[in-house]
Amino acid sequence: MRLVLIGVVAGILSSLFGVGGGIVIVPLLIMVAAFGAREATATSLGAIVITALAGVTLYALRGKVDVGYAALLGIPAMGGAIFGAAAQQRLSSRNLTVAFAVLLAAVGVWLISG
Amino acid sequence: MSTTTIVLAIGLGVVAGAMSGLFGVGGGILFVPMLVALGLGQVEAAATSLLAVVPTATVGTWRQARYGNLRLRPALIIGVASIVGVETGVQIATSLPEHVLRRLFGVLLIAVAAQLAWRAVGSRASYPERR
Numbered sequence: 001m002r003l004v005l006i007g008v009v010a011g012i013l014s015s016l017f018g019v020g021g022g023i024v025i026v027p028l029l030i031m032v033a034a035f036g037a038r039e040a041t042a043t044s045l046g047a048i049v050i051t052a053l054a055g056v057t058l059y060a061l062r063g064k065v066d067v068g069y070a071a072l073l074g075i076p077a078m079g080g081a082i083f084g085a086a087a088q089q090r091l092s093s094r095n096l097t098v099a100f101a102v103l104l105a106a107v108g109v110w111l112i113s114g
Numbered sequence: 115m116s117t118t119t120i121v122l123a124i125g126l127g128v129v130a131g132a133m134s135g136l137f138g139v140g141g142g143i144l145f146v147p148m149l150v151a152l153g154l155g156q157v158e159a160a161a162t163s164l165l166a167v168v169p170t171a172t173v174g175t176w177r178q179a180r181y182g183n184l185r186l187r188p189a190l191i192i193g194v195a196s197i198v199g200v201e202t203g204v205q206i207a208t209s210l211p212e213h214v215l216r217r218l219f220g221v222l223l224i225a226v227a228a229q230l231a232w233r234a235v236g237s238r239a240s241y242p243e244r245r
Contacts, residue, residue, distance in 0.1 A: 003191040003192050003195070004191060004195040007191060007192035007194065007195025007198075007199065008202070009199060010192065011195070011196030011202070012202050014164075014199070017142075017146070018161070019139070019140060019142030019163070020139060020140020020141070020164070022137070022140050023139050024226075025192060026138045027229075030230065030233075031229065038178075038181075039185055043138075043184060043185045043188050043189045044192075045138050045178060045184075047188075047189045047192035047196065048140045048193070049168060049171045051193055051196040051197070052164045053168055054197045055164040055200055059157075059164065062161075064158050064160075064162075065158075066158060066162045067165065069123075069162050070166040073123055073126065073145050073148065073166040074127065074168070075127070076128045077128065077131030077134065077170040078131060078170060078173040080132040080134065081134045082135065083132050084134060084135020084137075085135035085177035085178055086177070087132070087136060088136050094234050094235075097230055098234050101227040101230040102227070104224070104226055105224050107143055107220075108223030108227065109220065111217065111223065
């Protein structure tokens with residue numbers, strides 16, 4: 001039930017802001033569902049695949065998706081993801097959580113000031 | 115599109131992907147502003163960002179599954195439940211001004227960040243190392 005609520009909240013924020021929803025799934029899994037930091041990030045990515053597919057389908061039906069630009073950013077990002085996941089295995093769970101908190105705070109400040 | 119723009123976009127794509135693999139996010143938080151800078155409207159940027167998130171998150175999930183970190187069932191439950199939220203989000207987005215939403219979301223993120231940092235730094239015991 002907690003997982004369903006996390007999903008619904010992530011879906012709302014995903015379509016509101018055009019992001020995958022990981023920025024809420026990761027902290028909620030850690031705080032509400034007692035996941036370790038690495039498990040939370042891995043499970044978040046799996047959920048995001050489904051969330052983003054649903055969002056893209058809705059937008060594509062309205063002709064809003066630019067496939068060329070998506071490929072320009074998405075294909076290099078696939079390489080980056082392999083590197084990031086490998087780098088993550090060398091971080092302690094505690095340091096990873098702190099690093100994620102710093103990322104969240106930075107994005108938060110950017111959203112408020114932007 | 116100039117060569118500089120293409121090189122920048124590719125570089126930013128790699129950075130967004132690395133962030134995705136590290137932190138379990140899709141990378142959209144970087145994709146959306148980049149796409150707006152490239153000249154797309156806000157809605158087109160969000161839509162296109164989500165398409166770029168799909169391969170990024172798919173590769174990230176595959177690598178994380180290989181490292182044994184993925185919990186498939188919770189991922190599926192959250193993912194499927196999020197589809198309901200996606201619909202709701204569109205309804206809310208169309209009824210509230212965007213700058214209000216942005217600021218509210220920003221405040222939420224900072225609050226969550228403070229909570230996470232406090233837990234991680236304050237109580238080691240709640241974050242047991244694997245193995």
